[in-house]
Amino acid sequence: MTVFPTLPSGKVDIKSLDLSMLGEFLSSIDIPSEKALRIYQAIWQKHIRNFSEINTISKQDHRKLEQTADIYFLERHGLFPSIDGTQKFLWKIPQGGVIESVLIPESDRPNGYADRLTLCVSSQWGCAMRCSFCLTGDLGLKGHLWASQIAGQIQQVSQTLQSNQRITNVVMMGMGEPLHNYDQLVIALRTMNHNCALRLSNRKITVSSVGLLPALLRLTREIPVNIAISLNATTEEQRRAVMPITKKYSLRDLLDTCVTITKLPNQRGRRITFEYVMMKGFNDSLEDAKRLTEILKDIPSKINLIPYNENPDRDILRPAFEQVKAFQTYLVSRGWYCSIRTTRGIDISAACGQLGKAFQIIKQPT
Numbered sequence: 367m368t369v370f371p372t373l374p375s376g377k378v379d380i381k382s383l384d385l386s387m388l389g390e391f392l393s394s395i396d397i398p399s400e401k402a403l404r405i406y407q408a409i410w411q412k413h414i415r416n417f418s419e420i421n422t423i424s425k426q427d428h429r430k431l432e433q434t435a436d437i438y439f440l441e442r443h444g445l446f447p448s449i450d451g452t453q454k455f456l457w458k459i460p461q462g463g464v465i466e467s468v469l470i471p472e473s474d475r476p477n478g479y480a481d482r483l484t485l486c487v488s489s490q491w492g493c494a495m496r497c498s499f500c501l502t503g504d505l506g507l508k509g510h511l512w513a514s515q516i517a518g519q520i521q522q523v524s525q526t527l528q529s530n531q532r533i534t535n536v537v538m539m540g541m542g543e544p545l546h547n548y549d550q551l552v553i554a555l556r557t558m559n560h561n562c563a564l565r566l567s568n569r570k571i572t573v574s575s576v577g578l579l580p581a582l583l584r585l586t587r588e589i590p591v592n593i594a595i596s597l598n599a600t601t602e603e604q605r606r607a608v609m610p611i612t613k614k615y616s617l618r619d620l621l622d623t624c625v626t627i628t629k630l631p632n633q634r635g636r637r638i639t640f641e642y643v644m645m646k647g648f649n650d651s652l653e654d655a656k657r658l659t660e661i662l663k664d665i666p667s668k669i670n671l672i673p674y675n676e677n678p679d680r681d682i683l684r685p686a687f688e689q690v691k692a693f694q695t696y697l698v699s700r701g702w703y704c705s706i707r708t709t710r711g712i713d714i715s716a717a718c719g720q721l722g723k724a725f726q727i728i729k730q731p732t
């Protein structure tokens with residue numbers, strides 16, 4: 367018998383059910399499972415807060431749902447706008463803490479019109495991976511987010527947008543290691559993609575991971591989303607120094623798994639993005655760039671260079687722009703697609719590796 371996730375109220379967390387689970391749940395409370403689609407749509411597209419607002423089911427169904435389930439919404443704890451247009455949303459969660467989502471308008475046009483609105487979504491409160499350059503890792507793992515909280519970040523940020531705007535891309539790069547919260551991630555990904563829910567193409571969803579290999583293989587077989595790997599090093603020793611996960615899954619095994627992934631039918635025609643946080647004097651030399659081309663030569667890939675965002679809690683330095691540019695030029699000259707990530711939201715601690723610093727922000731939430 368399926369055990370349905372519950373909220374602190376003891377009632378079922380209906381937004382943590384995918385469509386097929388919802389059908390099963392309805393059957394268990396004597397509502398025909400064929401009504402699942404209408405209820406799913408009302409919850410995710412009409413944003414109902416009470417079951418009585420669903421006018422496509424009977425009053426008797428409303429009562430059964432009210433007695434057994436709740437519609438959970440994240441509690442907004444603050445909104446911080448950056449001078450560059452980025453917005454950081456803080457959400458208070460019943461597990462006891464605050465999590466963050468970052469909305470990033472991006473433009474390829476000279477007039478600055480935002481043609482992409484990317485939401486960086488959290489999957490956990492804190493993180494167990496403890497990558498040494500990342501402030502979220504300092505928190506340790508405080509809790510896994512529910513599927514309703516992961517997909518809910520997209521739904522609730524969307525509700526703050528103007529009618530002619532919509533979130534175009536989702537990156538699972540906020541707080542946490544998404545694959546460490548596998549079951550809830552997968553339910554949330556189904557909700558993001560479903561036509562009667564958040565309607566985001568899987569091609570517009572990217573899951574970023576340090577490389578929890580069994581879960582990575584499982585996900586890429588199950589759902590055709592884009593994959594990004596937080597790489598940050600070119601040798602075993604170097605990666606172990608900043609990413610403790612390398613002690614469990616070696617760099618060699620990670621690269622071999624990536625080769626396997628790119629051959630899966632689900633991933634055909636796609637490239638894995640390798641994220642490379644550049645730290646001065648650690649991994650920013652041209653020897654590193656050369657090794658990078660050697661270790662990635664068998665993997666259809668893109669490289670995203672992320673110059674380290676300096677902060678008072680670390681003595682890691684950001685390389686000079688010329689160094690980053692030289693690194694990129696080396697890779698591009700050898701045929702790699704390589705971009706440099708623009709730092710966004712640095713004034714609101716929303717840039718890469720800074721999430722979780724909410725309590726140290728001096729501005730007051732609006």
Ligand code: SF4
Pocket residue numbers: 493494495496497500501502503540541542543576596719
């Ligand atoms: S970089 Fe990602 S996986 Fe590593 S500690 Fe930070 S949030 Fe966790």
